[in-house]
Amino acid sequence: MNVVLLGPPGAGKGTQARRLEDGHGMVQLSTGDMLRAAVASGSAIGRQAKDVMEAGQLMPDALMLEMIGARIEEPDCLHGFTLDGFPRTVGQAEGLDRMLAQRGKKLDFVIEMAVDDAALIERIAGRFECCSCGTGYHDTFKRPATKGVCDNCGDTNFRRRADDNAAAVERRLTVFHNQTAPLLPYYEERGILRTVDGMAEIDEVSRQIEAIIESGTSGKA
Numbered sequence: 001m002n003v004v005l006l007g008p009p010g011a012g013k014g015t016q017a018r019r020l021e022d023g024h025g026m027v028q029l030s031t032g033d034m035l036r037a038a039v040a041s042g043s044a045i046g047r048q049a050k051d052v053m054e055a056g057q058l059m060p061d062a063l064m065l066e067m068i069g070a071r072i073e074e075p076d077c078l079h080g081f082t083l084d085g086f087p088r089t090v091g092q093a094e095g096l097d098r099m100l101a102q103r104g105k106k107l108d109f110v111i112e113m114a115v116d117d118a119a120l121i122e123r124i125a126g127r128f129e130c131c132s133c134g135t136g137y138h139d140t141f142k143r144p145a146t147k148g149v150c151d152n153c154g155d156t157n158f159r160r161r162a163d164d165n166a167a168a169v170e171r172r173l174t175v176f177h178n179q180t181a182p183l184l185p186y187y188e189e190r191g192i193l194r195t196v197d198g199m200a201e202i203d204e205v206s207r208q209i210e211a212i213i214e215s216g217t218s219g220k221a
């Protein structure tokens with residue numbers, strides 16, 4: 001199954017994508033993670049991405065389509081994937097449709113994670129993750145059980161994203177409303193849009209997503 005998780009920064013897309021990868025083997029394809037890896041590697045794309053990301057703006061559609069196009073060709077994507085942070089513009093959505101059709105694939109569902117803007121700023125400003133395994137934490141909502149030690153892998157190094165500060169978050173939210181929210185009617189028209197309550201507890205959001213995935217698999221042989 002191939003799905004898109006659609007929602008503003010801080011909606012919980014990454015958390016839910018990792019759960020779908022663990023539970024269903026659907027590979028998490030996060031364009032944000034790919035760009036952060038490019039920044040860390042110091043490549044030409046990385047140098048361009050650094051400034052764009054820190055400003056909370058978007059990278060060019062053509063470049064993002066090329067990046068995702070190459071990634072979904074890889075064998076681990078054969079059994080399905082979850083797109084996390086892509087597409088973010090109508091141009092990217094149209095390009096993705098063309099690309100999937102050429103490869104005999106399609107999107108099964110686009111799952112909107114509906115959240116409240118005011119809550120997002122608090123959510124994002126407090127988040128951090130394990131440097132080693134990427135498990136996400138939050139200063140208020142989800143601290144490691146033992147202070148300074150990752151619950152999942154025991155590592156003691158954590159990091160915060162450079163663009164997770166209040167000013168950049170507000171810009172990222174504006175970009176979301178202007179450029180990404182038009183994808184909701186785009187996918188509604190195609191009959192594949194579903195919505196979950198992104199303000200609910202993490203397990204409840206997972207339960208709602210599972211019900212959607214289940215509705216797509218139960219009719220298949």
Ligand code: AMP
Nearest residue numbers: 031032052053057058059064085086088
């Ligand atoms: P994310 O981790 O998904 O919040 O992405 C972090 C930043 O990477 C965004 O604010 C953009 O600057 C850039 N980015 C990630 N995905 C895309 C995309 N699909 N199109 C353009 N820029 C992107």
